[in-house]
Amino acid sequence: MDIYTIIFLALAVFIFLRLRNVLGQKTGNERPPFDRAARDVVRAPDNVVPLPGSPIDPAPMTPSADVVPPTDRWKGVAEPGTPLAQGLNAIAAQDSSFDPQHFLTGARGAYEMIVLAFANGDRRALKDLLSTEVYDSFETVIREREKHDQKTETRFVSIDKAELVSADARDHAAQLTVRFVSQMITVTRDKTGAIVDGNPDKVADITDVWTFARDVGSRDPNWKLVGTGSVH
Numbered sequence: 001m002d003i004y005t006i007i008f009l010a011l012a013v014f015i016f017l018r019l020r021n022v023l024g025q026k027t028g029n030e031r032p033p034f035d036r037a038a039r040d041v042v043r044a045p046d047n048v049v050p051l052p053g054s055p056i057d058p059a060p061m062t063p064s065a066d067v068v069p070p071t072d073r074w075k076g077v078a079e080p081g082t083p084l085a086q087g088l089n090a091i092a093a094q095d096s097s098f099d100p101q102h103f104l105t106g107a108r109g110a111y112e113m114i115v116l117a118f119a120n121g122d123r124r125a126l127k128d129l130l131s132t133e134v135y136d137s138f139e140t141v142i143r144e145r146e147k148h149d150q151k152t153e154t155r156f157v158s159i160d161k162a163e164l165v166s167a168d169a170r171d172h173a174a175q176l177t178v179r180f181v182s183q184m185i186t187v188t189r190d191k192t193g194a195i196v197d198g199n200p201d202k203v204a205d206i207t208d209v210w211t212f213a214r215d216v217g218s219r220d221p222n223w224k225l226v227g228t229g230s231v232h
Contacts, residue, residue: 074100077164087167091174095216100164100176103223107178107212108162114225119154119186121146131213131226149191157183157203165209172217175226180208206230 073092077100078084092098110129117125121142126135145152161181168175184206187198198204211227214220 077101077104078167084164084167087169088164090169091167091176091216094169094172094174098174098216103176104162104164104178106223107176107210108159108180110212110223110225111162111178111180111182111208111210112156112159115156115184116154118142119152129225131224134225134228145188150188150196152186152188152198153200154184154186157185169216172215173213174216175211175213176223177209177211177227180206180210182206182208 074080074085074088078088088098088100113125114129116122117129118138118141123139123142126138130138159180159182161179163179164176165179166175166177182205183203185198185200185203187200188196190196207230209229210225212223213226214223
């Protein structure tokens with residue numbers, strides 16, 4: 001054997017010994033490989049279906065940060081124990097997705113749309129937003145204006161407040177009453193342009209109390225205006 005063969009054999013033995021020390025060797029007492037599927041099956045009695053993806057956690061359960069305590073459920077909307085809070089509870093019991101803040105945001109938009117559609121005589125827009133009874137009442141006024149060749153101009157300056165004042169749910173019929181406080185300019189003119197009502201240069205403070213309703217058992221998520229009242 002030449003010197004190069006001896007060097008290569010020495011290197012091979014050296015590498016083998018290093019790998020043996022690093023990787024170890026089987027002794028027959030090794031733990032089985034980690035089995036994710038086995039870990040994710042919770043052992044349960046025969047009458048309970050095992051839930052995958054739910055490893056057992058021995059730590060005691062603590063309330064989630066996402067769980068809202070009952071006393072804070074309607075925070076910023078209704079005080080605990082008030083008739084309004086009880087009404088909101090009744091609606092939420094029938095519709096778990098109900099969110100009063102989301103409703104109020106939609107109500108503000110609907111309020112402006114309805115007021116402007118009424119001023120413009122837009123029957124099509126009103127029909128989608130009003131109950132039959134309220135629509136008939138609005139349509140009567142629109143028809144009377146048209147009969148006398150009158151036109152109403154309304155412009156919102158601001159909607160300063162939209163707050164819930166009452167809530168109720170009975171037999172899947174939910175109702176929410178909202179007080180709107182707004183500032184607007186409105187004027188009605190005849191066919192010659194003469195003013196018959198209102199003032200184009202005056203900002204009026206308006207308080208409207210409107211009631212919206214929907215069938216919480218229906219797939220239609222939209223609320224409709226079922227009652228109106230105002231305080232000037």
